[in-house]
Amino acid sequence: MKTGLIGAMREEVLLLKKDIQNLKTKQFGSREFYSGTINDNELVMCLSGWGKVAAASTATTLINHYQVDQLVFIGLAGSVQAHLNIGDIVVANQLIQHDVDLSRLEGFSSVESPFWKTFEFDVFPHSGKKAIQAVDKFILNLRNGEYPNIHSGYNPNVYVGAIGTGDQFIASNEGKVRINERFPQVLCTEMEGAAIAQVGADYQVPCTVIRVISDKADEQAHSSFAKFLFEDISHISVELAKLILS
Numbered sequence: 001m002k003t004g005l006i007g008a009m010r011e012e013v014l015l016l017k018k019d020i021q022n023l024k025t026k027q028f029g030s031r032e033f034y035s036g037t038i039n040d041n042e043l044v045m046c047l048s049g050w051g052k053v054a055a056a057s058t059a060t061t062l063i064n065h066y067q068v069d070q071l072v073f074i075g076l077a078g079s080v081q082a083h084l085n086i087g088d089i090v091v092a093n094q095l096i097q098h099d100v101d102l103s104r105l106e107g108f109s110s111v112e113s114p115f116w117k118t119f120e121f122d123v124f125p126h127s128g129k130k131a132i133q134a135v136d137k138f139i140l141n142l143r144n145g146e147y148p149n150i151h152s153g154y155n156p157n158v159y160v161g162a163i164g165t166g167d168q169f170i171a172s173n174e175g176k177v178r179i180n181e182r183f184p185q186v187l188c189t190e191m192e193g194a195a196i197a198q199v200g201a202d203y204q205v206p207c208t209v210i211r212v213i214s215d216k217a218d219e220q221a222h223s224s225f226a227k228f229l230f231e232d233i234s235h236i237s238v239e240l241a242k243l244i245l246s
């Protein structure tokens with residue numbers, strides 16, 4: 001099983017890169033792709049950058065040039081539901097492009113395009129199950145004190161549900177309400193997951209998205225995001241990635 005692992009932030013990608021054995025680096029467009037193995041598990045890792053186009057371009061290269069068997073994205077998200085707190089973990093069972101709206105096009109009853117009748121992508125059940133198992137193992141290891149680089153007070157809740165994706169950093173109540181009203185099932189919002197899911201669906205490659213809540217997508221989102229980013233997130237992502245690969 002060869003995994004295409006996509007990260008949106010340099011810190012996480014560089015940290016995991018240190019653990020890749022037989023490392024080979026290749027450039028496609030403006031991105032570097034790092035291939036090799038971690039504990040005998042084959043992977044190709046890449047820093048996508050932020051947003052749907054960056055994520056889709058990266059996923060397409062991973063499929064066409066490296067023939068990966070699965071796509072995995074681990075990163076941060078803003079919660080759009082009051083019960084999700086900073087640090088909680090969300091495993092996607094559905095990925096929705098919340099910013100696509102073709103409903104005003106004449107002749108189309110709702111969101112519809114020539115290739116896709118929907119911009120809501122279900123995660124393949126097998127991938128969803130594997131992701132949940134990896135997160136459960138992460139929580140167990142965390143409680144057993146196996147991660148010295150992660151703050152000892154970190155005790156996240158884990159949720160399985162829909163993740164919304166759009167080309168916007170949501171940082172207002174109004175933005176959150178817009179997502180909640182159209183997609184009440186969405187737990188959190190980010191900028192890449194459903195783009196990768198669409199490419200995965202195009203090529204029938206399964207896709208896993210796991211997000212750690214960095215902010216509440218409200219007026220304080222920018223400052224809590226920055227604080228969280230520079231504390232534990234790289235280590236959390238790296239440990240989750242290693243468990244997904246194994």
Ligand code: ADE
Pocket residue numbers: 076077078079168169170171189190191214215216217218221225
């Ligand atoms: N990623 C992390 N927080 C986010 C937010 N509030 N909006 C979009 N993407 C995010």
